[in-house]
Amino acid sequence: MKKKMTGAEILWECLSREQVTHVFGYPGGAILPAYDALCKYPNIRHVLVRHEQGATHMADGYARASGRVGVAVATSGPGATNMVTGIATAMMDSSPIVCVTGQVGSKLIGLDAFQEIDITGITLPITKHNYLVTRADEVAGVVREAFMIARSGRPGPVLIDITKDAQQSSCEFDWEATRTPEHPPRPDRRAPSEDYQRALDLINSAQRPVILAGHGILLSGALSQVRELAEKAGVPVAMTLLGIGAFPASHPLNLGMMGMHGEAWVNHAIQEADLLIALGMRFDDRVTGNLKTYAPNARKIHVEIDPAEVNKNVPVDVALIGDLRSVLSDLLPGVAISDRYPRAESREPRVEVDRSPWLAHIAELKGEVAVRDIQNLPDNGHLYAAHVISDLWRETGGNALVVTDVGQHQMWEAQYYHHEDPRTLITSGGLGTMGFALPAAIGAKMAQPDAEVWVVVGDGGFQMTMCELATIVQENIDINVAIINNGYLGMVRQWQEFFYDRRYHATPLVNPDFEKLAQAFGLHAMTVTQRSGVVPAVQAARSHRGTTVINFCVEQEDSVFPMVPAGASLHEMIRRPGPLVETASDT
Numbered sequence: 001m002k003k004k005m006t007g008a009e010i011l012w013e014c015l016s017r018e019q020v021t022h023v024f025g026y027p028g029g030a031i032l033p034a035y036d037a038l039c040k041y042p043n044i045r046h047v048l049v050r051h052e053q054g055a056t057h058m059a060d061g062y063a064r065a066s067g068r069v070g071v072a073v074a075t076s077g078p079g080a081t082n083m084v085t086g087i088a089t090a091m092m093d094s095s096p097i098v099c100v101t102g103q104v105g106s107k108l109i110g111l112d113a114f115q116e117i118d119i120t121g122i123t124l125p126i127t128k129h130n131y132l133v134t135r136a137d138e139v140a141g142v143v144r145e146a147f148m149i150a151r152s153g154r155p156g157p158v159l160i161d162i163t164k165d166a167q168q169s170s171c172e173f174d175w176e177a178t179r180t181p182e183h184p185p186r187p188d189r190r191a192p193s194e195d196y197q198r199a200l201d202l203i204n205s206a207q208r209p210v211i212l213a214g215h216g217i218l219l220s221g222a223l224s225q226v227r228e229l230a231e232k233a234g235v236p237v238a239m240t241l242l243g244i245g246a247f248p249a250s251h252p253l254n255l256g257m258m259g260m261h262g263e264a265w266v267n268h269a270i271q272e273a274d275l276l277i278a279l280g281m282r283f284d285d286r287v288t289g290n291l292k293t294y295a296p297n298a299r300k301i302h303v304e305i306d307p308a309e310v311n312k313n314v315p316v317d318v319a320l321i322g323d324l325r326s327v328l329s330d331l332l333p334g335v336a337i338s339d340r341y342p343r344a345e346s347r348e349p350r351v352e353v354d355r356s357p358w359l360a361h362i363a364e365l366k367g368e369v370a371v372r373d374i375q376n377l378p379d380n381g382h383l384y385a386a387h388v389i390s391d392l393w394r395e396t397g398g399n400a401l402v403v404t405d406v407g408q409h410q411m412w413e414a415q416y417y418h419h420e421d422p423r424t425l426i427t428s429g430g431l432g433t434m435g436f437a438l439p440a441a442i443g444a445k446m447a448q449p450d451a452e453v454w455v456v457v458g459d460g461g462f463q464m465t466m467c468e469l470a471t472i473v474q475e476n477i478d479i480n481v482a483i484i485n486n487g488y489l490g491m492v493r494q495w496q497e498f499f500y501d502r503r504y505h506a507t508p509l510v511n512p513d514f515e516k517l518a519q520a521f522g523l524h525a526m527t528v529t530q531r532s533g534v535v536p537a538v539q540a541a542r543s544h545r546g547t548t549v550i551n552f553c554v555e556q557e558d559s560v561f562p563m564v565p566a567g568a569s570l571h572e573m574i575r576r577p578g579p580l581v582e583t584a585s586d587t
């Protein structure tokens with residue numbers, strides 16, 4: 001049915017019809033008509049942020065926690081440019097968000113009007129697509145198409161810039177007439193069947209296979225297919241940082257995280273493998289190390305939705321392009337059963353090769369590492385970040401949704417918080433955006449109101465977006481914040497220690513008293529300086545209704561181990577000097 005509406009009303013009407021229930025935003029002149037029209041849409045909760053970067057990270061956190069499209073709104077000029085980091089973060093991590101920005105009146109475009117900026121030009125390389133809308137009758141079609149683009153194929157951010165006059169003027173609104181064809185993403189074309197056969201031949205004959213599990217598994221929802229593949233064929237699973245949660249941490253075939261700060265046994269297994277089965281991952285340089293020496297003896301199968309990723313960094317033997325869930329569903333019936341995980345359907349072909357020596361070898365590599373683990377250090381009065389994360393994991397039973405920032409604490413979280421379920425770790429993997437965690441956690445909590453949400457953040461990154469503590473108070477949000485306070489920009493300090501002769505320039509931090517700071521925002525807060533104080537603090541935060549900020553003052557010069565130096569081969573790791581138990585007298 002046709003109805004006369006303003007462009008601003010059409011915007012909210014279309015967002016409602018796209019099932020949007022939350023938007024994260026900040027008003028200003030060029031988006032005011034839209035804000036005024038929002039009063040008519042009480043079904044949409046607007047979360048008033050303190051900085052537009054926060055709005056984009058919240059939309060991103062919302063999208064990652066829910067699998068739905070997150071929405072952020074800002075005004076023209078500085079409002080729009082403040083969104084850039086959040087949009088780039090979403091782009092690098094394939095997160096579906098739609099950002100709506102106001103633009104100056106269409107007659108003013110190009111005249112350097114007050115708060116005019118070419119935001120479609122600026123965001124061209126960091127969006128899947130973007131639009132400049134100058135007429136009310138364009139709004140509906142653009143919004144529908146933007147949502148379709150954001151969530152289809154390889155998901156990502158879309159920006160809609162709407163001029164003030166397009167928001168103010170009226171036109172007939174007809175939702176049905178704006179229907180965009182849900183054209184399947186191009187990669188939905190099936191790979192030729194001979195490619196499937198080649199992949200199966202490689203899988204069924206490999207002696208030392210490893211699955212590389214990436215973020216695409218979570219995005220396509222291929223969890224059960226990946227698990228079936230691993231169990232059926234008896235193949236161990238290594239995860240990228242963003243792939244954490246794609247395979248249960250407690251599963252006997254789980255290896256853990258790979259790459260620059262991956263566990264030593266994982267990287268060794270990859271280097272010794274004769275087959276890598278890469279699922280929804282893009283062979284990021286932090287994952288591969290030196291490409292010339294990466295997995296030198298392995299044939300490679302790459303299953304990926306984005307054809308541009310295939311053969312980009314690592315040449316592969318077989319590429320299966322398409323939605324991971326459908327590709328794996330097609331592949332699974334032909335995968336031969338390994339004896340290690342015998343299954344009921346015993347009529348299926350069985351693996352000819354014996355993979356138990358391979359699995360036994362990996363178990364041996366794992367055992368050798370335990371002596372270097374900081375966890376085995378007796379309590380020497382110092383508080384280590386790994387202990388904080390580990391206690392947090394135990395106290396929450398591994399069931400919390402953890403949102404991390406970027407730095408050492410991010411890697412310790414990946415190593416010591418064992419995630420069983422998908423979408424329980426949210427982190428900026430691709431762009432590595434400090435300041436991401438606090439706002440992304442707010443968005444995640446909005447998407448999963450029943451989840452126990454913890455922010456794990458460094459003292460540096462926390463200060464980049466800590467203004468959003470005010471949003472937490474205003475919107476009455478119940479999350480907990482663990483600041484891993486080492487008095488340094490820790491990860492950069494670590495690089496200075498290892499590679500710049502301990503010249504700690506511009507990395508020591510003079511911090512505010514985080515406990516008092518959080519209290520000034522009206523929040524419950526604590527400071528912990530001893531290992532014995534971690535569990536009581538976590539328990540107090542969990543039993544307190546509303547947000548608690550805990551300032552964990554940890555060892556200042558601890559480093560994340562192992563570490564593959566940038567550009568080195570994956571097996572050339574800097575290891576924590578060990579065994580630690582013999583050097584534990586440094587009280």
Ligand SMILES: Cc1ncc(C[n+]2csc(CCOP(=O)(O)OP(=O)(O)O)c2C)c(N)n1
Pocket residue numbers: 405406407408409410432433434435457458459460461462484486488489490491492
């Ligand atoms: C916006 C931004 N600026 C700079 C960096 C470079 N960087 C990566 S890690 C890091 C240090 C982070 O320090 P902190 O937040 O205290 O966490 P820690 O490493 O100590 O756990 C820096 C500066 C970045 N990733 N993002």
